Amino acid sequence: MSSSQSTKAAASNGSAPTGSATVVDVEQVEAALVEHYPRLVRLAYLVLPPGLGRNRRVLTAHALVQRALPRSRTTAPTVPDQRRPAGRGADPGYAYVRSQVLRAALDAGLPLLRRARPRRAQLPPLLPQVWGLRLFPHSGGADELALDQRLSALSGPARAACVLRGLERLTDDEARRILAAVGVDTEGEHAEEIDAALADAGAEAPPGGRNPAALLESPEFDPCSLQARPTDLMRRRQHLKALGIAAVAALVCGALLGMPGDGWGPDGAAAPPYAKNPAAEAALDPGRLTRAAPAAWKKTARTDFAVWPARGALVDDEGLLRRALAVWARPGKTVRVSATPGTVSGAPPGPAQLLFAGPVDAARVVLLYDGLRVVRYAEPLDGTSGAALDFARVDGAGAADAGAVVVGRADGNVRYLTAPWVRDTAVQDLLKPTAAPAALRRTADGVTDPFASPALARACDSWNTLRLRDQEGAARLATDLGELTPAHLTAGRPDAPREATPADWSRTACSLAAARSHGVRAVNAWSYSHQALPEGNGEAEWLCTRAETWRGGGGRALAQFLAPGARAAAVAAKSEGGPACGVRQPSVLAGVLWKSTAGTWYVLAAGSKDVTSVSVTDGDRSTGNTLAARTTKDTRPEVTGRLKNGDKVRTLR
Known part of the structure; x- marks a missing residue:
């Protein structure tokens, strides 16, 4: 058997390779776990798959460390390290518990297979559990966010390599030995990715940023110093109500099954056409x-x-x-x-x-x-x-x-049932903002006449919206996006939106097609900057449109560039599922490649008013919230900016 085969065989048995193992007692491991608990939990949190979400990662990290104690004396791999403080580098108890935590964190990232027995770490931890609260570490700055995004893009073994190199201050050879001890094939399919992660962990920080190794010590990745927020209170109330109804149904069904006779008849335990419990019968009784x-x-x-x-x-x-x-x-x-x-x-x-x-x-x-x-x-x-x-x-x-x-759709048309407080209705084409709205008749019950809907139209030749005027005279615009409830259109800064007018949406209405069938509640359009174009080519306008969903999360934002004389704005950047261009994150930055009338290519960028400077990767920088720099057609420069408080802002993504 080759030396590499021996290493893998030892790793699969949960022990270190022969010649590099030390016998440790349970008490020794427990002492190391208690002494270095915060660091071990941080290590587990960083290696766990980001897809679990911050709250579950916190609880799972604590569970993995608390389950790392052995039941009896065992062996631990020894990885000598003279750079770290005495008491941890040469402590076999710490080496053992670190290996156990790493192995469990890597197992937690493996996909569940139908016919394979799941490993313990792949299942949600029974303990600890927190009810009614969501726990997550304190938020860091832009450097921490960038590092978190970089770690999220790596595989589990690569994250572990990066953390051992940066957090544990191990050399590349020491990190590879640890990964071999926990069962990672450092010579197989993960080798190149692990080598790249180790190289990145030792790379110099970008200008103005901190070293990635130091960032791993920041509060952003500390699952022992936590913030607490409530869960979705409305959903919790719904779940409690549903649980109560389910409990009543179970009691009624149990009583019926315990009665003598044929029970529910020849179908045995199958439910009858109408469930035999008071709540269900009431719900089905017209x-x-x-x-x-x-x-x-x-x-x-x-x-x-x-x-x-x-x-x-x-x-x-x-x-x-x-x-x-x-x-x-x-x-x-x-x-x-x-x-x-x-x-x-x-x-x-x-x-x-x-x-x-x-x-x-x-x-x-x-x-x-x-x-x-x-x-x-x-x-x-x-x-x-x-x-x-x-x-x-x-x-x-x-x-x-x-x-x-919506009460009906037929032949590309839509009919609405309007609220009792709606005084009159009309149809307004957003692509014709100066045209008068067309009156829309309603029946005595409030059902409108049919009109052409943009929800399923293939071409954006028009964009009809429903204008609703209430008893006080306030008018609102709503658009059909292929769902039961139309989306409410607004305009203005995210922190102070107002009712939209056709002029607010005349150049960006076609971008609403990207929000079809996504559960959208409202869409806001915001003109966040104007920019004088080079060579006297006029003035461009920058806009951001954000669609908010009924479920709260999953919002999407589009940054758009409107050139002088253009019929419609061009999408410059977009963001999915984040707070960009909304109340929580109103700062916006986007860039495009643009060709002047003389044929010269430029990279144009613009940010919201709180952006004080804009720069691109080739070194061009401008003071203010706009930038225009010569470039070539095939370049893809990265645009960044700085806010008034010194924080870095990137383009929507």
């Missing part, structure tokens, strides 16, 4: 549907779906309502079900509220509301084959979000 009084919206401060009265010619059709509730609870295989991202499509927790029931085009439509979701049931006029069920999340909706709901 007679238990709640209905708001016709004038309820006038007598309360609420401006959401809870004060919409029941409207439509079929609100008393008990058969239709029963079918809608039954399909909601148990949609059959032929029912077309859709839900906006982040929306639960399960049965109602109790009696829902009826908003509408009536014929729309060639279908009978029912709109229901359960406090968290609006649900649309539609069936053909001549039967029930081809029924459809659509869900949309609307928790926390206000007057700006509860102004209209």
Whole structure:
């Protein structure tokens, strides 16, 4: 057997290679664990896969370290290191527990396989557990963020190599020996990546930044010094309510199964058409549907779906309502079900509220509301084959979000049911901002005439929006993005948005196509900078549009460049899932390659007003929030900026 084969065999048995192992007692390992607990937890946190999320990484890191104690005397690999303080470098107890923590952290990043028995580290830890709170380390600066992003792009073995080199101050050879001891093939498929990670860890820091090894010691990566925030309180309340209902259902089912006789009949334990528990029966009983009084919206401060009265010619059709509730609870295989991202499509927790029931085009439509979701049931006029069920999340909706709901789509057109406080409706094409809006008729029940929707249009020749004017005269614009609720359009700085006008969106309306079917609640357009172009080519405008979703996270932002005379803005940069261009992070920076009328190529960049300087990778730098530098067509310069407080800001990504 070769020496490398011997090393791998020893590693797989959980011990160090022959000749480099020391026998340690449990008490010795426990002493090392207690003394160096913060460092071991930091090491585990850095090696764990970033996809777990910061809260779970914190709890998992503590669990891995606490489970690292052996049950009896064992052996530990010895990695001599004269550079670190005495008491840890030559401590076999610390060497053992470090190897155990590394092995478990690497196992936690392995994918679960169907036929393979999961390893203990791949499962969520039973302890410690924290209920009702989310824990995460203190946030660092731009250098820490950049290092975290770099570590996130590495594989587990490469992260471990980088951490051993930077945090533990080990040499490359020592790090490779540790990785071999925990079962990583340092001569196989991970070798090149590990070598690259070790090289990066020892590289000099970028100008103005700190050494990556020193950054690993920062509070950004300290899972023992934590911040606490509450979990999603609304979702927690929903889960507790659902748990209570499930407990009642379990008690009722248990009592029924314990009764003498045939129980539920020939189907054995299969559920009957309607679940035998009070909450489920109430939810499926059309007679238990709640209905708001016709004038309820006038007598309360609420401006959401809870004060919409029941409207439509079929609100008393008990058969239709029963079918809608039954399909909601148990949609059959032929029912077309859709839900906006982040929306639960399960049965109602109790009696829902009826908003509408009536014929729309060639279908009978029912709109229901359960406090968290609006649900649309539609069936053909001549039967029930081809029924459809659509869900949309609307928790926390206000007057700006509860102004209209889609009741029908046909031949590229859309119809809305409007809120009772809407005084008049009109259609406004954003690509024709100077044109007068076209009046849109409504029935006595509040259903609009059909008009062309941009939701499924292939070409952006027009972008129709729904203009809603309330009783006080305030007008709002909403656009169909292919979901039950239209998205509310606003304009202005993220910290002070206002109702949008057609002129605010005339050059960026086509970018709304990127937000289709993403559960979007509102979209804001913001002109964050103007820039005089080189060679007297006029003035360009820089804009940022941000789409906020009903689920809170998952927002997307686009930075756009509008050249003089252009019909539409060009997308310069985009960000997915972060706070960019919003209230939490209003600073914006973006850059584009642009050719002047004389044929000269420039890199143009602009930031928001709080950006004091802009620079590119080739050394060009400008004072102020805009930059124009000569370049070539094939270059891809990186643009960065500095804020008033000295922090670095990068382009949207």
